[in-house]
Amino acid sequence: MNTDEFRQAGKEMVDYICDYMETLAVKRRVTSAVKPGYLKNMIPEEAPERPEPWDNIMSDIEAKIMPGITHWQHPRFHAYFPSGNSYPSILGDLLSDGVGIIGFSWASSPVCQELETIVLDWLGKAIGLPDEFLSCTQGGKGGGVMQGSASECILVNMLAARAEAIKRLKKDEPKAEDGHLLARLVAYCSQEAHSCVEKAAKICMVKLRIIEPDEKSSLRGEQLRQYASSFNTNPNKWLLTNFDCSTMWVRDRFKFTEAMVVDPIYLQHNHDSQVIDYRHWGIPLSRRFRALKLWFVIRSYGLEGLREYIRNHCRLAKKFESYVRDDRRFEVCNDVKLGLVCFRLKRNNKINQELLVRINYSEKLFIIPSLIGKKYILRFCVVAERATEEDIKYAWDVITSIAAEVLEESERAEKANKLPEILGAAKVPPTAAGDKPLFQHISQQFSFTKSLSRDVYQRYISKKSLHDGVSPIVVVDEEEDQEN
Numbered sequence: 001m002n003t004d005e006f007r008q009a010g011k012e013m014v015d016y017i018c019d020y021m022e023t024l025a026v027k028r029r030v031t032s033a034v035k036p037g038y039l040k041n042m043i044p045e046e047a048p049e050r051p052e053p054w055d056n057i058m059s060d061i062e063a064k065i066m067p068g069i070t071h072w073q074h075p076r077f078h079a080y081f082p083s084g085n086s087y088p089s090i091l092g093d094l095l096s097d098g099v100g101i102i103g104f105s106w107a108s109s110p111v112c113q114e115l116e117t118i119v120l121d122w123l124g125k126a127i128g129l130p131d132e133f134l135s136c137t138q139g140g141k142g143g144g145v146m147q148g149s150a151s152e153c154i155l156v157n158m159l160a161a162r163a164e165a166i167k168r169l170k171k172d173e174p175k176a177e178d179g180h181l182l183a184r185l186v187a188y189c190s191q192e193a194h195s196c197v198e199k200a201a202k203i204c205m206v207k208l209r210i211i212e213p214d215e216k217s218s219l220r221g222e223q224l225r226q227y228a229s230s231f232n233t234n235p236n237k238w239l240l241t242n243f244d245c246s247t248m249w250v251r252d253r254f255k256f257t258e259a260m261v262v263d264p265i266y267l268q269h270n271h272d273s274q275v276i277d278y279r280h281w282g283i284p285l286s287r288r289f290r291a292l293k294l295w296f297v298i299r300s301y302g303l304e305g306l307r308e309y310i311r312n313h314c315r316l317a318k319k320f321e322s323y324v325r326d327d328r329r330f331e332v333c334n335d336v337k338l339g340l341v342c343f344r345l346k347r348n349n350k351i352n353q354e355l356l357v358r359i360n361y362s363e364k365l366f367i368i369p370s371l372i373g374k375k376y377i378l379r380f381c382v383v384a385e386r387a388t389e390e391d392i393k394y395a396w397d398v399i400t401s402i403a404a405e406v407l408e409e410s411e412r413a414e415k416a417n418k419l420p421e422i423l424g425a426a427k428v429p430p431t432a433a434g435d436k437p438l439f440q441h442i443s444q445q446f447s448f449t450k451s452l453s454r455d456v457y458q459r460y461i462s463k464k465s466l467h468d469g470v471s472p473i474v475v476v477d478e479e480e481d482q483e484n
Contacts, residue, residue: 001054009054016061017090021073030074030366034067070366075384075391079368082313082339082383086240088300092293093242103287104279107269116291117276119298120144124249126303129231133249135276144249145281146290151196153232153248156260156282158187158200160250161229163259182206190219216335217372230256238313238339239306240385241297245290257281313339313382316392320380323396329403333372339382342372345403347410349376355399355406364398 001009042064072083103112121136124144135143147153162185169181186207189197201208213219232248235241250256257280267279279285301309314337321336324343333342344352356369356378370379384391 005054009058012058016058024071024073025075028066028071028074029363030071030076031360031363032068032070039064039068073384074366075387076365076395077383078380078395079366079383081237081381083243084234084236084239084241084245086242086297086300086385088296089240089242089293092296096289096292099289101289103289104285105267105269105277106271106275109289112287112289112291113276113278115295116146116278117143119291119295120146120247120249122298123235123247123294127233129249132251133231135253141252141254142250143253143276144247145278146294147246147248147282148244149196149246150194150232150234151199152282153230153246154194154196155200155203157230157232157248157250157256158204158206160256160259161187162204162206164255190217192217235294235297238310239294239297240301240309241294244288245294247294253281309385310339313387316382316387316389317341317380319389320382320392320396323392327400329407333375333377341380342370342377343380344375344377345407347407349374351406351410352376352378355403358402358406359399362398362402365395 071077072080073085101109101112103109103116106113117135121134121144124134131137131142132140133142133144134140147156162182165185166178166181169184170176173181182205186209187197187201187204188209188211190213191210192213198208211219229252230248230250232246234246236243236245253276260282261280267285278287298306317336317339320341321332324330324332324341329345330343331346333344334340345355353369353376356367359365359367359378367381368379370377380395382392
């Protein structure tokens with residue numbers, strides 16, 4: 001592709017993206033209908049030997065790629081969390097890819113390091129971090145860095161904490177081997193912590209102790225004494241910045257980087273002592289120019305615009321909460337302070353799982369479940385950048401309409417004492433599953449729940465790998481289920 005061809009293809013792609021964003025709500029369903037392996041029969045097994053014209057590639061986007069997309073920017077997408085996306089961010093990534101730099105050190109591309117430092121001080125001030133976490137603080141040791149994900153942030157911080165703990169123990173036992181001291185280290189987290197904490201502990205070979213949260217699923221008071229040496233938040237979730245962009249600040253960058261410094265002569269340069277080299281702040285040597293897109297976003301929206309975007313999501317979440325609280329059939333299961341509402345029918349877990357399955361199968365909304373204690377709950381997240389009260393009202397109307405059907409069938413089944421049979425066969429057309437009850441056929445796809453027998457659960461409950469932070473576990477137990 002030469003320059004003229006790139007200009008033409010680039011304009012075509014920009015137009016395609018703009019049309020996609022503007023027509024998403026009316027032209028596309030929120031979830032994909034494809035089955036696993038759908039793409040294998042659409043793409044040749046061997047890579048092409050000769051170049052193909054761009055027009056062929058462009059036509060395959062709509063024909064082969066888009067059918068497999070779950071549309072995270074769709075106004076009916078209320079699952080997981082917001083996936084940051086905006087035109088300024090897209091342009092930032094475009095320029096980053098266009099200049100094609102690898103910014104592992106100041107010398108490799110000075111602006112990559114310097115802009116990242118400045119923008120993270122901007123953001124740190126905007127969210128109210130203490131001055132000691134900022135690199136601009138006179139005489140301070142703090143600073144920020146951009147990683148690929150929160151999982152990376154947790155991992156590198158645990159590596160740094162492990163190194164610092166072993167160093168401290170060696171003062172009393174200078175002859176002890178690191179491996180011997182490592183066996184004595186313990187990390188702590190809430191039972192509600194994300195699965196990346198468990199993964200980081202496995203990689204670092206550090207024991208992990210799970211602490212029971214309080215009645216609000218929080219750790220506080222006597223249960224937790226917290227000394228924050230780092231802080232992480234993801235602009236690629238709630239600051240309109242495309243993935244990947246996970247920002248992290250540390251109180252002492254020298255202690256933090258000590259665990260990861262590897263300094264061969266071919267990476268050294270004359271300004272080592274004067275600048276921050278981010279190659280010492282993470283696992284990879286090579287680093288993308290991530291700061292560009294965040295810089296573009298902050299400048300394009302301003303802090304005021306970003307605050308209003310977040311406040312609108314919070315207002316809309318409170319609006320959805322009010323709908324739930326006004327309906328006696330439902331209950332709210334969390335303190336709604338940000339953009340997430342956890343709710344459920346005041347019935348057992350099976351009824352709530354059936355409700356979720358049917359909501360997602362309707363293709364009118366996409367939401368996911370979770371567990372709070374032993375209760376199966378539904379998560380409603382405000383996601384779309386330009387979400388409105390009309391979107392929230394539409395979602396609630398869909399949920400209540402389907403809930404009415406589920407409850408009506410449940411009541412009929414209870415009267416007939418045939419609840420399992422009714423829940424095993426939803427009133428929808430036959431599918432490829434043949435005679436297999438539709439509920440069983442689609443529940444795995446649309447409820448994202450691990451179903452275990454009680455025997456299997458008891459054998460593996462001590463292994464925290466059962467909990468991946470995304471998929472709740474439902475244990476089939478008729479007596480308990482009647483109580484939930």
